[in-house]
Amino acid sequence: MTTEISDREIIEALQGGLPLVSAPFAEIAGRLDMPEADLVARIDAMKQSGVIRRIAAAPNHYKLGMTSNGMTVWNVADDQIAKLGAKIGALPFVTHCYERPRALPDWPYNLFAMVHGSSPAEVEEKREQIKALLGEACTSSDILYSTRILKKTGLRLRKKG
Template sequence: MTLDATDRQIIAATQAGLPLVSEPYAQVAAELGLSEEVVCDRLRTMQASGVIRRIAVAPNHYKLGMTANGMSVWDVADERVAELGQKVGNLDGVTHCYERPRALPDWPYNLFAMLHGSSREDVEAQRAHVAAILGDACRGHDILYSTRILKKTGLRLRSRKG
């Protein structure tokens, strides 16, 4: 799908979140000089084509008390990584889980999962649970704990120049 100027305006108007009003799509439409129907139709089309993955609430896990956060990395057998990654991604406390290519010989990990909890002990318990799910398909793992937030936003489109 090729984005036109109107699609880009809609993305720019919504990329930081929808307005917290009773009719957010109507407000976005009014700000852009479009109808609510056009805004909603275009968002649906962009979602169906994969340009937008989802429209969802994104709670601030820190304000919810989940202040211990660790990016866990796992060396999982390639033939099982998709199946097991889906199970890990469905766990409570995992906000994102994805497969990435290994960078051998220094980086053998191919499954990444962000674990959240109210304490490091909670996160370590989750890590143990993930290890149990992965079982003997996992050859090694590690975790990197967050110490502070440097960026907490999604993708931002930049305006095209020229």
């Protein structure tokens, strides 16, 4: 008789990252002693219900040669932020893009986009591309350069017991 695997056990098995093999979900399923199709269905159900948002790679940009990293911040017209934010987020060099409320009067920015490059000049070139795309809908911007990596992992659950 097979013991039912809990969602928590599945998350614990996934949180360390997927194995670098041709069939990573099959390997995880094997560790959990469950069919791969069942594992994939359970992951999909957790995504649909909001228990987990996504499974994604978290590369170390520094090890990939992307040693200049800047969070570009933009003051974008509220009535255009959804449309323009989607365009910025779709750019191949933007890894994170999201809307945040302004903190007036000190912080007028409401659109954030993380850009990586091999040099500050490359990051600035990419910033200029974003600026051109935003056009007149953007009235001001800035960039905050990373000085070190503070976190490169998602949520980590403590093992029970």
